[in-house]
């Protein structure tokens with residue numbers, strides 16, 4: 001691989017004897033990986049692929065998965081480069097926490113965080129770039145989250161809305177991307193000697209806003225996919241010096257991870273607690289991760305949280321649908337309507353009228369004239385709910401994702417909306433009337449599911 005000359009000179013100087021092995025790794029094949037969603041069923045096709053586990057993640061495996069496969073579309077697997085999985089593992093939120101993923105699209109780390117929150121607490125997942133936020137929305141929906149709010153904001157605006165609010169914040173920072181040169185050689189075209197320093201300026205701005213949003217005792221996880229010391233050790237050295245209330249916490253180094261390098265910053269030995277991932281030392285691309293705890297003492301403000309906002313006729317239709325679909329009360333969601341769309345907003349979410357919200361919570365469905373139509377997102381988030389379910393075959397699934405009505409061998413006992421499941425994975429709603437299943441797979445997602453396209 002042809003690396004920029006200045007990049008070679010820089011890392012020859014920094015790495016010394018290790019430089020040859022480091023450069024040789026750029027000519028090795030890229031290591032693929034995938035995570036399974038622990039809140040969903042494991043299908044036989046997944047089982048067959050789960051042969052090469054990743055030491056540092058109970059839900060991670062080496063190997064490739066297909067983005068058009070049932071398992072991917074139903075949110076049971078997520079394709080993720082193995083090194084990137086260390087970030088979610090280090091961040092690993094506890095149940096019921098309030099978590100912010102500040103730089104989130106397309107959602108690799110967000111879906112990892114959701115795996116650990118298991119529908120509890122609140123995940124505010126933010127992407128500043130309006131073009132990238134749609135992919136984040138799709139991945140959160142597929143993962144079946146009922147506890148996520150998606151925002152499209154700058155860190156500064158978020159900091160005004162969430163002072164001292166979060167238990168845990170992940171900053172997977174926009175960076176010079178040197179660690180991805182092997183996987184995505186196009187990333188090299190943006191690189192110049194000055195690029196890491198430019199990225200570092202932006203990272204300092206992001207971190208300056210981030211610290212305002214942590215509650216005392218909260219954790220900050222900072223990661224990049226670059227080798228550049230300016231954006232890694234030097235960024236952490238700057239943070240510790242500027243905000244003495246932060247302390248680094250040690251990251252366990254497994255599977256070839258190594259201590260970060262104090263000598264690449266101000267020599268502070270504490271920096272060793274952070275981790276570096278080098279492709280010549282482990283099966284994955286380049287990354288840097290640091291975990292910090294915030295020892296500040298300022299008492300956070302109590303923010304007013306969201307409330308139900310249903311009109312009486314909407315409440316009536318919703319209650320009818322709840323009965324037919326055997327839906328729980330969703331006491332941890334506030335029911336809110338935007339136009340004719342019903343959303344369940346996680347109850348921990350503060351009122352935030354001034355923010356650009358891409359999705360305020362889980363989309364529960366649509367109010368039609370005299371009825372309520374449940375949403376695709378609700379079906380995908382129903383793994384742990386006791387909704388009426390109807391198991392369908394792979395062939396029926398192929399017909400369903402193509403948007404067609406299909407027939408059952410035997411008529412259903414009770415007509416109505418049902419979550420269709422294939423290999424125990426919810427795939428969307430159908431409306432069963434006798435032997436016929438009417439199609440409610442979203443029009444925009446329909447596709448021709450040929451075998452070669454959809455094999456995991």
Ligand SMILES: C[S@@+](CC[C@H](N)C(=O)[O-])C[C@H]1O[C@@H](n2cnc3c(N)ncnc32)[C@H](O)[C@@H]1O
Pocket residue numbers: 102103104105106107108109110127128129132154155172173174175202206
């Ligand atoms: C490394 S990527 C995030 C990858 C993501 N965490 C994942 O795992 O899929 C960094 C993200 O930061 C966003 N970003 C760029 N400038 C930003 C800024 N000033 N503040 C916050 N985010 C920014 C980019 O649009 C990009 O999506």
